[in-house]
Amino acid sequence: MVGKTIKDLKEMSQTEMIEYLDETVRPEEGSIPAYILGDANVYDLEHKKLFLKTWLFIGHESEIPNKNDYMLRDLGGYSVIITRSADGVIRGFYNMCTHRGMKLCRADKGNKSSFTCPYHGFNFKNNGDLVGVPLQKDIYGTDLDKSTLGLHKVRIESYKGLLFGTWNEDAEPLTEFLGDFKWYLDILVGRAEMEVVGPPQRFIIHSNWKVGADNFVGDSYHTMVTHGSIVKLGMVPSATYSKKGYQIHTENGHGLNLGTPNPDFAFPEELIPEYKSNLSEEQFDVLSNLKNMIGNIFPNISFLISHTKVKDKLISNTTMRMWRPVGVDKMEVISWFLVEKNASQDWKNRSRDSYILTFSPSGIFEQDDTEVFTDITAAASGPMPYMKELTYNYTMGMHREPVKDFAGPGVVYDDKFSEANQRNFYRYWLDLMKA
Numbered sequence: 243m244v245g246k247t248i249k250d251l252k253e254m255s256q257t258e259m260i261e262y263l264d265e266t267v268r269p270e271e272g273s274i275p276a277y278i279l280g281d282a283n284v285y286d287l288e289h290k291k292l293f294l295k296t297w298l299f300i301g302h303e304s305e306i307p308n309k310n311d312y313m314l315r316d317l318g319g320y321s322v323i324i325t326r327s328a329d330g331v332i333r334g335f336y337n338m339c340t341h342r343g344m345k346l347c348r349a350d351k352g353n354k355s356s357f358t359c360p361y362h363g364f365n366f367k368n369n370g371d372l373v374g375v376p377l378q379k380d381i382y383g384t385d386l387d388k389s390t391l392g393l394h395k396v397r398i399e400s401y402k403g404l405l406f407g408t409w410n411e412d413a414e415p416l417t418e419f420l421g422d423f424k425w426y427l428d429i430l431v432g433r434a435e436m437e438v439v440g441p442p443q444r445f446i447i448h449s450n451w452k453v454g455a456d457n458f459v460g461d462s463y464h465t466m467v468t469h470g471s472i473v474k475l476g477m478v479p480s481a482t483y484s485k486k487g488y489q490i491h492t493e494n495g496h497g498l499n500l501g502t503p504n505p506d507f508a509f510p511e512e513l514i515p516e517y518k519s520n521l522s523e524e525q526f527d528v529l530s531n532l533k534n535m536i537g538n539i540f541p542n543i544s545f546l547i548s549h550t551k552v553k554d555k556l557i558s559n560t561t562m563r564m565w566r567p568v569g570v571d572k573m574e575v576i577s578w579f580l581v582e583k584n585a586s587q588d589w590k591n592r593s594r595d596s597y598i599l600t601f602s603p604s605g606i607f608e609q610d611d612t613e614v615f616t617d618i619t620a621a622a623s624g625p626m627p628y629m630k631e632l633t634y635n636y637t638m639g640m641h642r643e644p645v646k647d648f649a650g651p652g653v654v655y656d657d658k659f660s661e662a663n664q665r666n667f668y669r670y671w672l673d674l675m676k677a
């Protein structure tokens with residue numbers, strides 16, 4: 243047995259660490275060790291095995307709607323420039339000048355057809371081609387072949403406006419990685435033409451990134467306690483409001499909770515024809531009955547449709563949020579607000595108000611959650627949780643059988659209070675760490 247009896251986690255080789263993970267991370271038994279949230283070596287291994295291997299969310303196509311728009315995004319810890327060139331094609335490049343490695347672009351967002359390196363002035367078109375080198379003829383003669391010095395391309399694919407990138411040239415196509423989960427993403431962002439409003443909000447939380455992913459992939463159980471104040475405010479009808487509905491997971495660690503039924507239609511009614519033209523009958527049926535929808539695309543992009551009462555009116559809002567790791571105990575939360583492009587301005591405004599009131603740095607739910615995320619991370623930090631072999635209990639719902647009569651794909655349970663989705667998340671996490 244590899245483990246604390248032999249050596250400290252810090253002294254383990256990568257092979258020993260993987261063996262130890264395999265021995266101690268036991269999703270099928272509902273047991274997850276605390277050290278995986280607090281150990282720096284696990285964090286480093288995740289970077290190699292997960293964040294440089296899988297597809298990662300980088301934004302929405304509507305964030306760069308015009309020719310020559312661009313934005314900077316993080317892809318697995320590295321800055322990438324996402325451009326929309328004159329031909330309308332969206333491309334991604336490593337944000338590094340190919341001459342001496344300087345960060346080429348330093349503005350978050352803008353509109354330009356080319357980028358000039360601040361170090362020596364090399365100029366690159368937004369399709370990646372190197373087009374200008376200061377004093378080229380004089381200092382290089384005829385020897386410099388600019389065609390070999392284009393920007394390093396990043397592999398990008400999109401699904402229903404959602405842009406993903408990966409550093410892994412051998413990764414399966416995005417559509418395969420998303421698999422059956424696409425059925426639910428259609429309801430989230432494919433139901434109508436969607437647009438992101440404003441730049442995403444960004445804030446730092448002292449939490450391991452997995453706590454956020456775990457919370458959104460399947461934890462509806464916490465809402466009645468952590469978010470108990472919203473019941474008192476009358477924003478939801480009861481403390482067990484979040485229990486009723488379905489918990490669903492698919493392959494590759496993806497999962498969501500669907501809150502149903504809803505006597506009210508939570509979306510702009512004038513868009514029903516658009517919804518019906520974009521969704522199957524079964525998907526529209528789910529949308530019509532939707533109270534809320536909370537999930538996570540593996541590894542770290544969560545999403546949410548929530549439905550709350552604001553100023554006595556029920557209104558839904560749609561958001562996506564990334565738990566971007568910036569350290570074992572620190573993450574940047576990047577939160578996008580999406581809305582139906584063809585909704586009325588009044589509806590868009592009210593939906594945005596509802597988003598700001600609930601999920602954003604000033605949102606009621608967000609502040610409840612981040613307190614919990616921070617304390618869980620602090621309790622998992624340092625050598626003690628490993629030395630004492632502290633574990634978390636993930637056995638909720640293990641006695642339940644999946645239902646067969648739900649219209650959508652995946653493994654479906656007809657109750658949201660279960661930890662089947664977290665077990666599925668950690669199973670895939672472990673598979674990738676071992677790969």
Ligand SMILES: [Fe+2]
Pocket residue numbers: 457464465468469607611
């Ligand atoms: Fe929460």
